[in-house]
Amino acid sequence: MLAAPSAFAGVIxxxxxxxxxxxxxxxxxxxxxxxxxxxxxxxxxxxIWSLIRYRRRKGGPQPAQIRGNTPLEISWTxxxxxxxxxxxxxxxxxxxxxxxxxxxxxxxxxxAQFATIDxxxxxxxxxxxxxxxxxxxxxxxxxxxxDLPGPNYSYYELVVPTKTTVVLEVTASDVIHSWWIPKxxxxxxxxxxxxxxxxxxxxxxxRYVGQCAELCGPNHADMRxxxxxxEPAEFEAWLRRHRIDILEAQQALAQQRQERARRGDVx
Amino acid sequence: MEAATVAPSDAVRAVxxxxxxxxxxxxxxxxxxxxxxxxxxxxxxxxxxIMYLVLTFTFFLIxxxxxxxxxxxxxxxxxxxxxxxxxxxxxxxxxxTMIFLFFVPVIAGFANYLVPLMIGARxxxxxxxxxxxxxxxxxxGITFYASLFFHPPAAGWTSYTPLSDDAFSPDGGIDxxxxxxxxxxxxxxxxxxxxxxxxxxMRAPGMTWGRLPLFVWSILIYSYLLVLALPSLSAAAxxxxxxxxxxxxxxxxxxxxxxxxxxxxxxxxxxxxxxxMILPMFGIVSExxxxxxxxxxxxxxxxxxxxxxIAFLSILVWAxxxxxxxxxxxxxxxxxxxxxxxxxxxxxxIFNWLATLWRGSIEFKTPLIFAAALPGLFVIGxxxxxxxxxxxxxxxxxxxxxxxxxxxxxxxxxxxxxxxAGLYYWYPKMxxxxxxxxxxxxxxxxxxIGFNATFLVQHSAGLSGMPRRIYxxxxxxxWGDYNLISTIGSFILGIGVLVTVFNAAWxxxxxxxxxxxxxxxxxxxxxxxxxxxxNNFDQIPRVRSLEPMQDLRAQVRSTQGQPAGTVAxxxxxxx
Numbered sequence: 001m002l003a004a005p006s007a008f009a010g011v012i013x014x015x016x017x018x019x020x021x022x023x024x025x026x027x028x029x030x031x032x033x034x035x036x037x038x039x040x041x042x043x044x045x046x047x048i049w050s051l052i053r054y055r056r057r058k059g060g061p062q063p064a065q066i067r068g069n070t071p072l073e074i075s076w077t078x079x080x081x082x083x084x085x086x087x088x089x090x091x092x093x094x095x096x097x098x099x100x101x102x103x104x105x106x107x108x109x110x111x112a113q114f115a116t117i118d119x120x121x122x123x124x125x126x127x128x129x130x131x132x133x134x135x136x137x138x139x140x141x142x143x144x145x146x147d148l149p150g151p152n153y154s155y156y157e158l159v160v161p162t163k164t165t166v167v168l169e170v171t172a173s174d175v176i177h178s179w180w181i182p183k184x185x186x187x188x189x190x191x192x193x194x195x196x197x198x199x200x201x202x203x204x205x206x207r208y209v210g211q212c213a214e215l216c217g218p219n220h221a222d223m224r225x226x227x228x229x230x231e232p233a234e235f236e237a238w239l240r241r242h243r244i245d246i247l248e249a250q251q252a253l254a255q256q257r258q259e260r261a262r263r264g265d266v267x
Numbered sequence: 268m269e270a271a272t273v274a275p276s277d278a279v280r281a282v283x284x285x286x287x288x289x290x291x292x293x294x295x296x297x298x299x300x301x302x303x304x305x306x307x308x309x310x311x312x313x314x315x316x317i318m319y320l321v322l323t324f325t326f327f328l329i330x331x332x333x334x335x336x337x338x339x340x341x342x343x344x345x346x347x348x349x350x351x352x353x354x355x356x357x358x359x360x361x362x363x364t365m366i367f368l369f370f371v372p373v374i375a376g377f378a379n380y381l382v383p384l385m386i387g388a389r390x391x392x393x394x395x396x397x398x399x400x401x402x403x404x405x406x407x408g409i410t411f412y413a414s415l416f417f418h419p420p421a422a423g424w425t426s427y428t429p430l431s432d433d434a435f436s437p438d439g440g441i442d443x444x445x446x447x448x449x450x451x452x453x454x455x456x457x458x459x460x461x462x463x464x465x466x467x468x469m470r471a472p473g474m475t476w477g478r479l480p481l482f483v484w485s486i487l488i489y490s491y492l493l494v495l496a497l498p499s500l501s502a503a504a505x506x507x508x509x510x511x512x513x514x515x516x517x518x519x520x521x522x523x524x525x526x527x528x529x530x531x532x533x534x535x536x537x538x539x540x541x542x543x544m545i546l547p548m549f550g551i552v553s554e555x556x557x558x559x560x561x562x563x564x565x566x567x568x569x570x571x572x573x574x575x576x577i578a579f580l581s582i583l584v585w586a587x588x589x590x591x592x593x594x595x596x597x598x599x600x601x602x603x604x605x606x607x608x609x610x611x612x613x614x615x616x617i618f619n620w621l622a623t624l625w626r627g628s629i630e631f632k633t634p635l636i637f638a639a640a641l642p643g644l645f646v647i648g649x650x651x652x653x654x655x656x657x658x659x660x661x662x663x664x665x666x667x668x669x670x671x672x673x674x675x676x677x678x679x680x681x682x683x684x685x686x687x688a689g690l691y692y693w694y695p696k697m698x699x700x701x702x703x704x705x706x707x708x709x710x711x712x713x714x715x716i717g718f719n720a721t722f723l724v725q726h727s728a729g730l731s732g733m734p735r736r737i738y739x740x741x742x743x744x745x746w747g748d749y750n751l752i753s754t755i756g757s758f759i760l761g762i763g764v765l766v767t768v769f770n771a772a773w774x775x776x777x778x779x780x781x782x783x784x785x786x787x788x789x790x791x792x793x794x795x796x797x798x799x800x801x802n803n804f805d806q807i808p809r810v811r812s813l814e815p816m817q818d819l820r821a822q823v824r825s826t827q828g829q830p831a832g833t834v835a836x837x838x839x840x841x842x
Binding site: 211 | 427
């Protein structure tokens with residue numbers, strides 16, 4: 001039952017398939033939907049049936065002059081409350097798995113560190129995670145791996161290793177943005193002055209796309225986010241190359257500036 | 268007051284002596300202004316009510332046109348109909364117009380017209396304050412729309428900081444928005460105080476709290492909620508104004524402020540605002556359903572009590588709009604549970620309406636059809652609301668088209684359908700003529716089909732990742748079909764609304780004469796002629812039950828020995 005609607009992901013249920021938290025949110029949503037459907041059918045059914053069955057007809061029965069029914073009213077109040085208690089319990093059952101980052105899978109990236117979302121409590125199942133600082137700016141995302149040798153910043157596309165729990169520390173430097181990759185779990189607001197956290201753990205290499213989910217100015221619609229997941233070994237290679245690229249670019253910049261200063265173009 | 272009130276038997280006697288009404292002749296008075304001047308200077312709650320309704324429905328049409336332009340822009344991927352700046356301005360104007368200039372004040376319009384009539388009063392408690400409320404609203408609208416000629420605001424109807432701060436929105440549009448907020452707040456607060464004073468003090472003899480019509484209950488709670496919630500918005504808007512112009516840093520993290528403070532203050536107003544808008548709609552449904560089902564309302568006390576319960580709970584749920592902000596999980600859990608609790612009294616209302624229809628003798632007039640649509644459509648918004656209250660689910664669907672669909676099911680499917688039910692129901696009282704049933708039913712089906720076509724697919728667009736407030740999307744996103752359906756639906760919906768607008772204009776001169784009580788209704792506004800005279804009641808009947816008109820009918824039946832066609836106060840012979 002819970003697996004069946006997977007074909008409907010993105011149509012009547014949220015996206016899933018990239019990370020366990022997205023899958024858990026999807027499952028929670030499907031459970032709520034399954035509880036909601038009978039309530040929906042009951043209300044619509046009684047409404048439509050009453051409208052048809054009790055429409056005014058010549059020689060029809062007199063309307064029943066009922067002003068209330070205390071046992072009935074108490075029972076639907078209690079019934080509605082019970083359904084919500086059930087929903088609350090189910091939510092709390094899933095909450096831990098959705099909110100707290102689990103350990104990386106075997107074969108994950110080795111350079112990862114300990115971290116947790118809800119500090120100071122320790123990570124639930126222990127194990128290393130990869131920390132990424134995400135900074136929203138009009139209209140792009142900037143990424144940095146604070147625990148890996150730098151400089152290692154990048155823009156637009158976030159490269160991460162598979163099988164590794166990645167904890168994002170999300171903030172913004174101008175207006176509020178919102179980080180969201182639907183297949184990798186829920187969104188978190190990037191708010192200036194605050195650090196907001198979320199996580200994902202990707203099993204399959206691939207590109208996962210999303211876009212800013214908080215109105216951030218005229219080009220809000222163009223503020224895209226891409227996560228590219230690669231095998232841990234490939235990630236290490238990419239990181240090494242990326243670092244060298246940045247260092248070379250910085251060197252080239254320094255040389256250019258010195259040359260232009262010699263020519264008197266710049267100070 | 269006391270001298271003017273009469274026992275029901277006296278009222279009935281008055282009905283029978285219709286040929287010779289009492290007459291008071293006044294001397295030395297200035298003649299009442301005529302023509303347009305009479306509208307400018309009026310303090311009559313009915314005329315103010317009508318001006319409110321005309322003005323707010325005008326704003327509804329303007330906001331609707333903005334919505335249609337938004338839908339046109341989104342009809343296909345990579346569309347270039349409007350610029351990104353204009354799109355954000357349209358989104359902001361649409362939301363702000365519908366909330367501040369249409370929905371809240373349109374309720375004030377209905378309430379102005381109806382509350383004194385329903386409680387058996389001759390006017391509002393403070394008639395001049397009432398006129399002040401209306402004119403302030405007009406100037407709020409002019410202030411806001413004047414920004415079209417400069418730079419319209421473009422930070423969304425929520426005007427989140429820092430986007431709305433001077434660094435990111437240096438133009439005057441946000442200032443126009445702030446001033447509109449202040450003016451509508453003054454207007455609404457003055458109106459709320461007036462309703463509270465009127466309902467507490469000016470009820471007809473015998474109209475105890477247990478006999479107060481449910482619409483009046485909802486207006487009383489609407490008023491109290493306005494008084495509780497609006498100051499928070501005013502304070503926030505003032506702080507934003509000083510941040511923008513006088514160097515304060517309430518919302519600027521660089522100066523030690525917090526962008527989250529804005530969100531807390533805004534939503535502390537913003538969530539009660541939802542119930543400010545929807546509770547009176549519930550009130551309209553609670554009036555209309557029993558009249559056309561020919562049954563008393565089921566569970567009067569439960570409906571009245573749930574209105575109070577919803578209002579109380581509504582001030583405890585604001586942060587469910589902030590589930591994606593950096594906030595501790597325990598806080599999120601609290602607001603999830605408080606939002607759950609509010610679903611219970613809301614559910615009670617829906618069950619009570621279903622039970623009111625059950626075993627009735629339902630007459631399919633236009634007001635009934637529109638009112639019966641509310642439980643059917645609102646339940647969809649209610650269910651998606653419970654889903655949104657579950658904060659891990661909200662993390663996925665927050666700020667997407669799922670939310671857009673949710674609140675349109677609540678405020679359009681629930682709200683606007685009930686509002687139009689109220690329009691068809693009370694139009695004959697206001698104008699003396701019935702609106703066309705045929706056009707009314709045509710309008711209903713166009714609106715019902717158009718509404719669902721517009722908003723049902725938006726759930727799917729949101730679930731597949733489409734955020735709100737984006738001016739554009741790529742063809743590869745797969746959202747093209749949803750948006751095309753939605754745009755087609757929105758135009759069907761728009762035509763449906765225009766049919767009702769046309770109906771209202773056409774029926775003004777050509778509608779069937781309504782008489783005092785065309786629906787055979789329950790409440791006191793149907794006791795007076797349509798349209799009512801300036802003083803409303805020559806004699807105020809004593810109220811003995813929730814359905815005073817039925818008592819009066821029974822009385823006429825027992826004294827005259829035959830069913831009463833209409834029971835109404837005598838009409839003064841025209842000279």
